[in-house]
Every structure is written in C-alpha cells, then in structure tokens.
Amino acid sequence: MDEQDPHPRLPSSLHAEHGFDDSEQTPLLKGNALPKPTRRPLPWRQLFILFWIQLAEPLTSQVIYPFINKMVRDMPITGGDEAKMGYYAGVIESLFSVTQALTVLYWSRLSDRVGRKPIILIGLLGSTLSTACFGVSTTFWGLVFSRCISGALNGNAGVIKSMMGEITDETTIAQAMALMPVIWNTGATVGPVIGGWLSNPHEQFPSLFRGPFWVTYPYALPCFVVAIYCAGTLMVTFVYLEEVAGHSKKFHKCCHKSMKLHNPASETLEVGDTSSSIPPFQPSQLPLSQVLTPQVRISIITYTLLAFLDIALRAVQPLFLTASPSFGGLGFTVPLVGTCLAAFFFASGVYQALAFAPLYAWMGPKRIYMLSMIMFVPIWILFPIMSASLGEGKAVNGATWVELALQIILYIIMDMGFSAAFIYIRASAPNAYSLGVTNGLAQTGVSIARAIGPASATSLFALSVQISRDTQIQFGPVLQWLGENLVYVIFILISFGAVMTVKRLPEKLEIPVREGAVEIDESEL
Structure with a gap:
C-alpha cells in the first residue's frame, strides 16, 4: 500500500462541485489554474x-x-x-x-x-x-x-x-x-x-x-x-x-472522507478514529521543514532585503540632511528635515492608495517588485551627487533641490515593493493553514533587519566621514572617493544583490478566491 500523505488535499472533483478552492491548494505550488474569478x-x-x-x-x-x-x-x-x-x-x-x-x-x-x-x-x-x-x-x-x-x-x-x-x-x-x-x-x-x-x-x-x-x-x-x-x-x-473561519470542522471532515476515497484500505475508517494508524487531520501542524519551501524561502529573503535597505535609508536620510556640509551632509534645520520627511510620507500614501492597484493589474507583481528594488540604486547614488552639487560656501542651490525632489520621487516608487512583498509572502504559503507561520517567519527576518539596519547604516556613515576628514589617510583619487562615500557604495552593492534575488521570484501568482462557508452534502462523498 502506498504511504499515506499526512496532509492530503481535496480531489479536484470536490473542488469543482463544492467550490472548495481555498483550502490546501497554494498559489505558487498548485498545478491547475482556476478560471478567472469575478471581482x-x-x-x-x-x-x-x-x-x-x-x-x-x-x-x-x-x-x-x-x-x-x-x-x-x-x-x-x-x-x-x-x-x-x-x-x-x-x-x-x-x-x-x-x-x-x-x-x-x-x-x-x-x-x-x-x-x-x-x-x-x-x-x-x-x-x-x-x-x-x-x-x-x-x-x-x-x-x-x-x-x-x-x-x-x-x-x-x-x-x-x-x-x-x-x-x-x-x-x-x-x-x-x-x-x-x-x-x-x-x-x-x-x-x-x-x-x-x-x-x-x-x-x-x-x-x-x-x-x-x-x-x-x-x-x-x-x-x-x-x-x-x-x-x-x-x-x-x-x-x-470577526474571526476568520479557517479551521472549519466541516472542512476537516470533508478532507478525511476524501482520504477514504483515495485509499481503499481506509474505507472503514471513521473521522476522528484515533485507533487507526492514520493520524487525525491536523493541517495547522505543518513542521517548519515543510513550511520552508523554496518559494517561501526566496519570498522571505527578498522581503528581508527590502526591509533592510529601507530601514537603512530611513536612518541615513535624516542624518545626511541634518549633518553639516563639512561632514558630508546638507546642513538642514530640524524643522526643514521634518517637512521633507512629511512630504515623502504624504506623497507616498497618496501614491500607494491610488496607483498601486492599477499598476499591479498592468505590470504584475514581479515587475513592480523589480522596479521597486532597482530604485534603491539611484537613491543611494543621489546622496554623493547632492553633496557634490552644493554651491559657493557649501550652500544648497537649485540643483540640490531638484536632486532631493528626484530622490523623494524614487523613494515613493520604491515604497510599492512592500505591497508586492506582502502579496508574494501570502501566495507562497504551502497551504491555507500555514499562512500564519509563513508570515511569522517573514516578520522574524524583517525584525532582525530592522534591528541591525539603523546601527549598521549610521556607523558606516560615521566611518565615511572619518575617512574624509582624516588627513593622515592618503589614497589615490578613486580610492579616496570610495572611502569618503563608503556607506553609499556598500548599500548600492547590496541593492544590486537584492535585485538579483527578486529575479528568482515566479512571474505570475494565483491567489485563490475564498468562497466563505459552503454546504457539503456528505452523502455525496
């Protein structure tokens, strides 16, 4: 007799008859595409x-x-x-x-x-x-x-x-x-x-x-x-x-009966019969080894890299804006920095609310994710460009303001990556009952990134300033420039690596339509 699958799926015929398309099928792993659902x-x-x-x-x-x-x-x-x-x-x-x-x-x-x-x-x-x-x-x-x-x-x-x-x-x-x-x-x-x-x-x-x-x-x-x-x-x-009805007893019972259809040796097995060698159906108890599929791993890695680059950018940007020009910054006042950051948050909120859904329908999740991650490269490049564009007396001029405005625009486009990341994490879960642990693993990686990101970014910024001000360190022009902009060079390289990681994500996702409660005639099973 074939070895029993500890996490059986409903046969496709049951899905077709009863509308059970959101149970254990997973968007990235299932083989048969469902008909395009009604909005x-x-x-x-x-x-x-x-x-x-x-x-x-x-x-x-x-x-x-x-x-x-x-x-x-x-x-x-x-x-x-x-x-x-x-x-x-x-x-x-x-x-x-x-x-x-x-x-x-x-x-x-x-x-x-x-x-x-x-x-x-x-x-x-x-x-x-x-x-x-x-x-x-x-x-x-x-x-x-x-x-x-x-x-x-x-x-x-x-x-x-x-x-x-x-x-x-x-x-x-x-x-x-x-x-x-x-x-x-x-x-x-x-x-x-x-x-x-x-x-x-x-x-x-x-x-x-x-x-x-x-x-x-x-x-x-x-x-x-x-x-x-x-x-x-x-x-x-x-x-x-309202609690989501994700652990329906009726669904569990249906899954047990579908096991009987595919395993003649278990025809006399009753649901909940603990004397059988087949364990009770417990879809929420997937071990981590089964949750961490390749799709889950790559989705978590890309999300963690996105969060790391984002939190590092959030730490460096106000530091760059407030630092004096002699320390590699623009010398803005605290109220002006607050105005710049508030402008970003407001513009990003409006853009995300109005533009993401149409762009998602047009471009798809992977292209949006790629575009978002690519934005980090010019964002980091603009920091030394702004510093070099300061005019006489190291004063902010029109060119600097244009470059800062461009950086904010790129930042807003980059922010779309989080919406795409949430969708990929949701779609990569091995089954509907491991969605929580999948999001938990992703949030663990993000929390680690947010714990180490600010300290590493600000420390690299301080090291770059120290190299630029240390007259005892003498390099060639290229090495000297790289040392003075070390923080930006490192994060540009990390950004390129993040883009390469996003390339490994699947092109298309299929998010199953949740049908809510359905009535199943158990005599038909």
Missing part, C-alpha cells in the same frame, strides 16, 4: 479594523524618537557624557525589533491553531501596558523592560498580514495590500509628532499640566496618549473584529 467587493469593515490595529505598531515604536536621547541623557546611566547618550538610546530603539524577532514566529504559529483574534488582543494589551510603563520609567532598566515587553508581546505585524490574506482574494488583494504601507507611513509620521509636541507638558502647557507628576515624568503624556489609543483599539477589536 468581489473588499470587506471594508474588517479591513478598517485591521488597519486601525496596524496603526498601533508604528505609533508605539516611533513615539519615543523625539525625546529618547534627552530622556536617556537625564538618567544617571550616562554620567553626563553625550557620547554615551547615543549608545544607550540606540540600544533602547533596537530592543523592540530584537524582542519582536525572537517571539513573532511563536505568536504567528499560535494564531494558526487558536485563531487570529486572540493573538491580536494579546498584542494590543502588551502595547498598552508597555507604552504606559515606558512613559513613567525613571531608570535605564525600566526603559529596557518596557521596550522588551512591547516587542515580545506584539506579534500583530505577522498576524494582521495573515488575516488580510484570508479575507481577500486575487481580485482584491492588490487594492488591500496597497493600503498597508499607507497605514505604516501614517503612524511613522504621527508618532514622532505626538512624542515631540506632548513632551514636557508642564513647560509647553503650564496652565493644563501643573501638578508635580508632570514634572517628575515629563515624557508620560505622549506615551499615555498612544497607550490610550491602543486600549481603545483593543476594545474595538474585541467587539467588532
């Missing part, structure tokens, strides 16, 4: 709740950036040494991504078994408590504990992507995924605004915040505001978010 309306109510939940992550992670350096400097840990301030602040900033990388896979796998909604609620509860605690921490270790709790309990990034993949199909997934970067950019913009404007309320709004509490905890108010948002989102999620 269906987006489930806007559920998507709105998921976007509301997603906004909590950039708010909690970004709200601390305006005040973290001063907060750490005021603590006895630095001894008044501003050089140490940057080191300790960098540790605090990275802890969220580090702890999230260690735990996000666990939460994603657990969501495959117990459902998405309970894990999302735990994540929101963790964000609420940790953010509130961060605002009233007066010691370095208190900040460390709060930040670690925030990352460790928050696996929502992967779970939300899984849930969005389950409530959309190939006719709507591009439109839905195009909005995810918009939500992240919104939170990444609003979070620092909250952190900057609401810090030290006893000084900025003395008539409203007079008590000694606000003097003792000057950074509590922005953290409390974000914590209240997370708490409100938790209540909305508990009441209104």
Whole structure:
C-alpha cells in the first residue's frame, strides 16, 4: 500500500462541485489554474479594523524618537557624557525589533491553531501596558523592560498580514495590500509628532499640566496618549473584529472522507478514529521543514532585503540632511528635515492608495517588485551627487533641490515593493493553514533587519566621514572617493544583490478566491 500523505488535499472533483478552492491548494505550488474569478467587493469593515490595529505598531515604536536621547541623557546611566547618550538610546530603539524577532514566529504559529483574534488582543494589551510603563520609567532598566515587553508581546505585524490574506482574494488583494504601507507611513509620521509636541507638558502647557507628576515624568503624556489609543483599539477589536473561519470542522471532515476515497484500505475508517494508524487531520501542524519551501524561502529573503535597505535609508536620510556640509551632509534645520520627511510620507500614501492597484493589474507583481528594488540604486547614488552639487560656501542651490525632489520621487516608487512583498509572502504559503507561520517567519527576518539596519547604516556613515576628514589617510583619487562615500557604495552593492534575488521570484501568482462557508452534502462523498 502506498504511504499515506499526512496532509492530503481535496480531489479536484470536490473542488469543482463544492467550490472548495481555498483550502490546501497554494498559489505558487498548485498545478491547475482556476478560471478567472469575478471581482468581489473588499470587506471594508474588517479591513478598517485591521488597519486601525496596524496603526498601533508604528505609533508605539516611533513615539519615543523625539525625546529618547534627552530622556536617556537625564538618567544617571550616562554620567553626563553625550557620547554615551547615543549608545544607550540606540540600544533602547533596537530592543523592540530584537524582542519582536525572537517571539513573532511563536505568536504567528499560535494564531494558526487558536485563531487570529486572540493573538491580536494579546498584542494590543502588551502595547498598552508597555507604552504606559515606558512613559513613567525613571531608570535605564525600566526603559529596557518596557521596550522588551512591547516587542515580545506584539506579534500583530505577522498576524494582521495573515488575516488580510484570508479575507481577500486575487481580485482584491492588490487594492488591500496597497493600503498597508499607507497605514505604516501614517503612524511613522504621527508618532514622532505626538512624542515631540506632548513632551514636557508642564513647560509647553503650564496652565493644563501643573501638578508635580508632570514634572517628575515629563515624557508620560505622549506615551499615555498612544497607550490610550491602543486600549481603545483593543476594545474595538474585541467587539467588532470577526474571526476568520479557517479551521472549519466541516472542512476537516470533508478532507478525511476524501482520504477514504483515495485509499481503499481506509474505507472503514471513521473521522476522528484515533485507533487507526492514520493520524487525525491536523493541517495547522505543518513542521517548519515543510513550511520552508523554496518559494517561501526566496519570498522571505527578498522581503528581508527590502526591509533592510529601507530601514537603512530611513536612518541615513535624516542624518545626511541634518549633518553639516563639512561632514558630508546638507546642513538642514530640524524643522526643514521634518517637512521633507512629511512630504515623502504624504506623497507616498497618496501614491500607494491610488496607483498601486492599477499598476499591479498592468505590470504584475514581479515587475513592480523589480522596479521597486532597482530604485534603491539611484537613491543611494543621489546622496554623493547632492553633496557634490552644493554651491559657493557649501550652500544648497537649485540643483540640490531638484536632486532631493528626484530622490523623494524614487523613494515613493520604491515604497510599492512592500505591497508586492506582502502579496508574494501570502501566495507562497504551502497551504491555507500555514499562512500564519509563513508570515511569522517573514516578520522574524524583517525584525532582525530592522534591528541591525539603523546601527549598521549610521556607523558606516560615521566611518565615511572619518575617512574624509582624516588627513593622515592618503589614497589615490578613486580610492579616496570610495572611502569618503563608503556607506553609499556598500548599500548600492547590496541593492544590486537584492535585485538579483527578486529575479528568482515566479512571474505570475494565483491567489485563490475564498468562497466563505459552503454546504457539503456528505452523502455525496
């Protein structure tokens, strides 16, 4: 007798008769293409709740950036040494991504078994408590504990992507995924605004915040505001978010009966008969070795490279804009830098919401992904060009502004890559019941990239400045230029490698249409 497949699929005849086309077939692995489905309306109510939940992550992670350096400097840990301030602040900033990388896979796998909604609620509860605690921490270790709790309990990034993949199909997934970067950019913009404007309320709004509490905890108010948002989102999620029907008992029973049709020796086997040598059907228990198919691996690698290049760019760009021309920058003021970044986030949000879905239908996912990754090359090249274009007295001129505007445009086009990456991750899952763990693995890689990206990028920037200012180092003109622009050269090379990686992705995807609940006449099985 042939060896039993531990994860059998429904026969094609059952799919044809009963509309079961979203069960265990996977878009990248299935052999028979389905007929082109009719476009269906987006489930806007559920998507709105998921976007509301997603906004909590950039708010909690970004709200601390305006005040973290001063907060750490005021603590006895630095001894008044501003050089140490940057080191300790960098540790605090990275802890969220580090702890999230260690735990996000666990939460994603657990969501495959117990459902998405309970894990999302735990994540929101963790964000609420940790953010509130961060605002009233007066010691370095208190900040460390709060930040670690925030990352460790928050696996929502992967779970939300899984849930969005389950409530959309190939006719709507591009439109839905195009909005995810918009939500992240919104939170990444609003979070620092909250952190900057609401810090030290006893000084900025003395008539409203007079008590000694606000003097003792000057950074509590922005953290409390974000914590209240997370708490409100938790209540909305508990009441209104609907669990995806992804573990239907009827579907499991149907799969067992389809096993009987293909295995005569099991004709007397009843569903749930634990005395048989065939184990109960447990599609959510795929081991990692079976989840990490070649399609999953290449999708995760490309997504991780995209996230690494993006977070490195986000770290270098404000540093380049604020650094003085003698240190390889443009010497912008902080408000002007904020205006430039806000312009990018606003323009990117509008572009993603309006342009991605039509471009996806026209170009397909791989061409969009390739175009997005290629954009990194001219983006990095423009940094030394802008520095070299400064006019008399190292002042910013018209050419510099044109180059900066071009860089922002390229950045906006690059941002489409995240929507394409989400679609590839969703489509590469070996089956519908491993979508959570697939997104968890992807988010683990991204969290690692976001933990090491900023530190590596800013360190290379500092090394480049040191080489350019060290008169004792004498190279030829070419080597000298490469040394002075080392950070850009390295990331250009990484960008070319990322483009080569995207080339290995499949040309076309087939996202199966989710049919919802279907009634199956078990007598026909």
